[in-house]
Amino acid sequence: DAGVIQSPRHEVTEMGQEVTLRCKPISGHDYLFWYRQTMMRGLELLIYFNNNVPIDDSGMPEDRFSAKMPNASFSTLKIQPSEPRDSAVYFCASSSAGAGANVLTFGAGSRLTVL
Amino acid sequence: AQSVAQPEDQVNVAEGNPLTVKCTYSVSGNPYLFWYVQYPNRGLQFLLKYITGDNLVKGSYGFEAEFNKSQTSFHLKKPSALVSDSALYFCAVRDGGGGSNYKLTFGKGTLLTVNP
Secondary structure (H helix, E strand, O other): OOOOEEEEEEEEEOOOEEEEEEEEEOOOOOOOEEEEEEEEOEEEEEEEEOEEEEEEEEOOOOOOEEEEEEEEOEEEEEEOOOHHHHEEEEEEEOOOOOOHOOOOOEEEOEEEEEE | OOOEEOOEEEEEOOOOOOOOOOOEEOOOOOOOEEEEEEEEOEEEEEEEEEEOOEEEEEEEOOOOOEOOOOEEEEEEEEEOOOOOEEEEEEEEEEOOOOOOOOOOOOOOOOOEEEOO
């Protein structure tokens, strides 16, 4: 397996633009997590899915953020409109169910810069 | 609520010396505890976990961690550090009594530097 695949790896955009980050989890994994990493706040859980259903989105900062998982092999995190404070590295991670549910496999991350 | 504290932003050790990266946690139920490592420009990688059983857990690359319930700690250790161990280390916790809650909370991270 190629692991968790995220795209784009780097995104530079201007304030107000829409940003879409994409993630392909490991085949067979039941859980998908979106995290955001910044120097100030560390690693924050934004949302996680189980079997394509959002379970906990309490970490989504505001209505500008939305996440979808239309099928078991694809998820998106959308920011509309983007703001400079959204600049961060966004990680997608997946895991299998049961005791392994927290052995996360992370993607390489998408580094977002909003000017 | 669940939380993790890593009291040291940075740890410096000489190659060949033992290393310890500290972690304390807070959960209302039984703790599920984890260590992850992050190398520059990479995602986090799983090192080891404690769910139940022996308090001393062995993981990848010669790392181990000791669960101490009375001190609510889960310190990461290695008997002999390598320069290649230099990276950012994250402790994480989940409330094991939370039923279907799979929310994993990470600490702020500790930057380990092993000097040749």
